[in-house]
Structure formats: C-alpha cells, structure tokens
Amino acid sequence: xxxxxxxxxxxxxxxxxxxxxxxxxxxxxxxxxxxxxxxxxxxxxxxxxxxxxxxxxxxxxxxxxxxxxxxxxxxxxxxxxxxxxxxxxxxxxxxxxxxxxxxxxxxxxxxxxxxxxxxxxxxxxxxxxxxxxxxxxxxxxxxxxxxxxxxxxxxxxxxxxxxxxxxxxxxxxxxxxxxxxxxxxxxxxxxxxxxxxxxxxxxxxxxxxxxxxxxxxxxxxxxxxxxxxxxxxxxxxxxxxxxxxxxxxxxxxxxxxxxxxxxxxxxxxxxxxxxxxxx
Numbered sequence: 001x002x003x004x005x006x007x008x009x010x011x012x013x014x015x016x017x018x019x020x021x022x023x024x025x026x027x028x029x030x031x032x033x034x035x036x037x038x039x040x041x042x043x044x045x046x047x048x049x050x051x052x053x054x055x056x057x058x059x060x061x062x063x064x065x066x067x068x069x070x071x072x073x074x075x076x077x078x079x080x081x082x083x084x085x086x087x088x089x090x091x092x093x094x095x096x097x098x099x100x101x102x103x104x105x106x107x108x109x110x111x112x113x114x115x116x117x118x119x120x121x122x123x124x125x126x127x128x129x130x131x132x133x134x135x136x137x138x139x140x141x142x143x144x145x146x147x148x149x150x151x152x153x154x155x156x157x158x159x160x161x162x163x164x165x166x167x168x169x170x171x172x173x174x175x176x177x178x179x180x181x182x183x184x185x186x187x188x189x190x191x192x193x194x195x196x197x198x199x200x201x202x203x204x205x206x207x208x209x210x211x212x213x214x215x216x217x218x219x220x221x222x223x224x225x226x227x228x229x230x231x232x233x234x235x236x237x238x239x240x241x242x243x244x245x246x247x248x249x250x251x252x253x254x255x256x257x258x259x260x261x262x263x264x265x266x267x268x269x270x271x272x273x274x275x276x277x278x279x
Contacts, residue, residue, distance in 0.1 A: 033096035033111060036192035037061050038083075038223060040248075043091035045075070045082050052078050054246040056091075062192075065216065065224040067234050067253075070243030071266065076227050079243075080195050084108060095193075113191030117198040119182030121170030126155055127162040130184045145188045148214040150207050151180040175202035183211070193223040205233065231267040 039059040045052045052075045085105040093100045146152040158164040170178045200208045236254045256263040
C-alpha cells in the first residue's frame, strides 16, 4: 500500500507543479525580427545556485554553421533551454539584436527551432507527421523537404507513400527514419535558427553527410547549431563551440585538436570508437 501511495504521489506532485506554472505574460513585447543573428554577452547560467556556464560571450551570424560540443553534463542542453526562454540567466542574449528578456516566448519559438534526438511520431500519415501544423498547401513542398532530409526515397517505397499511416510512436520506423522525419517537420516551419540536438546519431555516416550538405545548400541564411557527441565526424575546418569548465572556447576543429588538451582527450576517445576526421 505504501508503494502504491508513493507511485501515486510522484505524478500528482508533477501535475500540481505544472498547474501552478505562470501563464506567459501577454505584456511581453513581440517583434518581427530581421537579419537574424544570435549573440550571448557575458551570460552566466545557474541552477539551484550552482553555476553551469559562466561569463559566456559569442556571436553567430546569419547563415553560419557551428558545432556545440562538450562532455556529458557540461551544459549544452542548458544553453539551448536558456535560449528558448525556459531558464533565467545573467547577462544578455540577443536574437536579431533584441534581448530575449523583452520577447514573448512565442516570438522566440517563431524564430528558433529545436530537433531532439528522440522525436515523437504520431499515429497518423507520414504527410501529417511532417506537416503537423497543416500549413502546406501542396504535397510538393513536403516532398522537397523530405528530399533534403534524405527520406523521400524510403517513403516512396511504402504502399501508400506519404499517406502511409504510422504506428504509435513510429513503431514501424527505424530510429534513423524517425530522426529524419523529425528534422523535416521542423525544417518545414522555416525557422531562422535551427538547433539539431544529436539528431543524426542513428543515421549512417554517408546519409548524415548528405543531409548536412543538403541543409547548407538549401538554407543558406539559416543559423545551424549541431549538438553532437561524434566529434570525430566534425569537418576539420568547422567552427566549434567547446564547453569546457563552464566556459565556451571557440575555434576551428583542427586548432582545438592541436592546442586544447581537454578537447584532444575528448576527440581521441571518439576517433578510437568511430574513426578518423572527415575532411
């Protein structure tokens, strides 16, 4: 009986905390932002009085691609949650030159999209799983987005193609197929900044390279931030944001390998597991 009561109390507490969440303020300013860039100015993020990131400063311009890396628990996901307005911070985070503290969270999410490693797939058609907001007036746009994500050919092999109804949570898809559908879903929303949180971990290296190349070629103005554990597959000339001891160290992949001992140790582990660096 005690166990049953405990099992009941845990979800009850979570539901209670959810119901107590304050509604997003309708008085927060909403902007139509232009020439999107992303800038952190002397940002410090603390949780329960423990500093996770300290005095972080960087700027990512429109069209840039960067790789955000670090040990498990270094603060990669915390940084993204803060960007989305979920966590408090000291300093300034500027989206298109405007401090996100002045923006309604809905405005932030209109410009920033995040694709997670474990996507949720609905028991619905593939078409509706990609176009979840039903914004596309033509199937062709959905197909073009699927081609960028290297999933169109596999969809066309199914009996009903884009009208194929998927099982709950995508039970009839591979992990890599679910990840690619999830990327297409967010890409279709045309965000100015896209964060890919280890979303190609279940895709083979050849397909992974095709997708990243397609994204660069078809979305030249988009800021792309890749969070990855697979450091050995980061291009040698790529811009890397390495979280190390609560700081963000910014440099090219090849320079970090040669000058940063902690980064070298991290990438050495990856090279032993998954192979050499892509050129």
